[in-house]
Amino acid sequence: MNIIPAIDIIDGKNVRLTQGDYDQKTSMKRTPEEAIRFYSGFEQVKRIHIVDLMGALKQDAQESTVIEKLKSLTDLPLQIGGGLRSIETIRQYDAIGIDYFILGTKAILDIRWLEEAVREFPGRIFVGTDAKENDIYVNGWTENSNITIDEYIKEIEVLDIAGIIYTDINKDGMNQGPNFENTQRINKLTHHTVIASGGVRNKADLDELESLGINDAIVGKASHTDSFWRDIK
Numbered sequence: 754m755n756i757i758p759a760i761d762i763i764d765g766k767n768v769r770l771t772q773g774d775y776d777q778k779t780s781m782k783r784t785p786e787e788a789i790r791f792y793s794g795f796e797q798v799k800r801i802h803i804v805d806l807m808g809a810l811k812q813d814a815q816e817s818t819v820i821e822k823l824k825s826l827t828d829l830p831l832q833i834g835g836g837l838r839s840i841e842t843i844r845q846y847d848a849i850g851i852d853y854f855i856l857g858t859k860a861i862l863d864i865r866w867l868e869e870a871v872r873e874f875p876g877r878i879f880v881g882t883d884a885k886e887n888d889i890y891v892n893g894w895t896e897n898s899n900i901t902i903d904e905y906i907k908e909i910e911v912l913d914i915a916g917i918i919y920t921d922i923n924k925d926g927m928n929q930g931p932n933f934e935n936t937q938r939i940n941k942l943t944h945h946t947v948i949a950s951g952g953v954r955n956k957a958d959l960d961e962l963e964s965l966g967i968n969d970a971i972v973g974k975a976s977h978t979d980s981f982w983r984d985i986k
Contacts, residue, residue, distance in 0.1 A: 754962070754970060755968060755969045755970070756795070756799075756959070756976070757798070757801065757948065757969060757972065758972050759802040759971050759973040759976060760788050760803045760804070761803075761973070762785055762803065762805055762826050763806045763807055764807070766784070767787075767880045767977075768787045769977075770925070771925070775810065781977045786822065786826060790827070793826075793827045793828070797985060800832055801830075802831075803823065803831055804814065804833075804855075805820070805833070805836050807836075808835035808836025809858075811836065811850050812838050814842050814845070816835075817825075818903040820846070820849070824849060831847055831852055831853070832853035832855055833851050833853070833855060834857060834879075837856055838858070839859075840870060842875075843870060853915055854877060855879045855880075855881050856870060856879070857881040860880050861880075861882070861898050862891065862898060864909070867912065875917045876913055878915055879919045879948070882905060882906075882920070882939075883922055884919070885897075885922050886934075888900070888903060889905060891912065902942075906939070906945075906979075910945070914945060915946070916945050916946035916948055917939070917946070918950050919948065919949060919950060920971075921952065924952030925973070928974070929954075930953075931950075931951060931953055931958060933961055936965065937966065937968055940965070940966055947967060948967075948971060949967050949970040953973070953975060953976050955975065
């Protein structure tokens with residue numbers, strides 16, 4: 754199992770939201786800089802997940818300076834999401850050495866634009882499908898796109914993307930475990946790598962995901978605790 758710890762950023766600070774609610778913000782004990790150094794010390798970590806939360810809400814990258822600094826603090830690949838709404842923004846992140854780009858709202862609502870991005874950055878784009886039930890939500894999880902995951906996966910199946918990140922919004926930050934059933938179902942719908950996100954608490958959750966054929970998981974709130982890392986050793 755590849756563990757992908759998450760650093761979510763607002764105003765340069767390391768925070769977590771509950772169910773994507775910007776009014777339910779919790780500050781983490783480590784700064785983004787401290788967190789990236791901490792995560793880089795574990796062999797199970799092959800990549801680090803960073804989200805510009807205000808970028809997602811304001812539809813434009815807000816934390817590129819912080820993210821550039823974080824890139825300089827680790828040799829691990831970074832996958833960046835939040836506010837990537839133009840090819841130019843992706844190019845700017847590419848120029849500072851970012852390895853993978855997470856495209857959400859724009860990629861969900863405009864398949865032709867996603868195809869353009871994939872042509873320029875083949876194998877380096879993750880598509881973020883953030884859902885309640887089977888409906889994909891956009892604009893920082895605040896609006897229903899009226900597109901289902903099943904419909905969307907059919908549209909992108911032929912594209913040369915790095916994978917699909919599936920987040921159950923109702924599970925995110927709730928310490929209740931992932932949506933195992935839907936993660937497994939989505940994994941069976943596509944040949945793309947499916948990354949589980951939202952609700953992962955401990956080694957038992959990771960083992961359950963692995964038993965379902967999921968080999969990559971983003972870990973948010975739990976990854977900020979020392980007990981999580983002791984558990985997985």
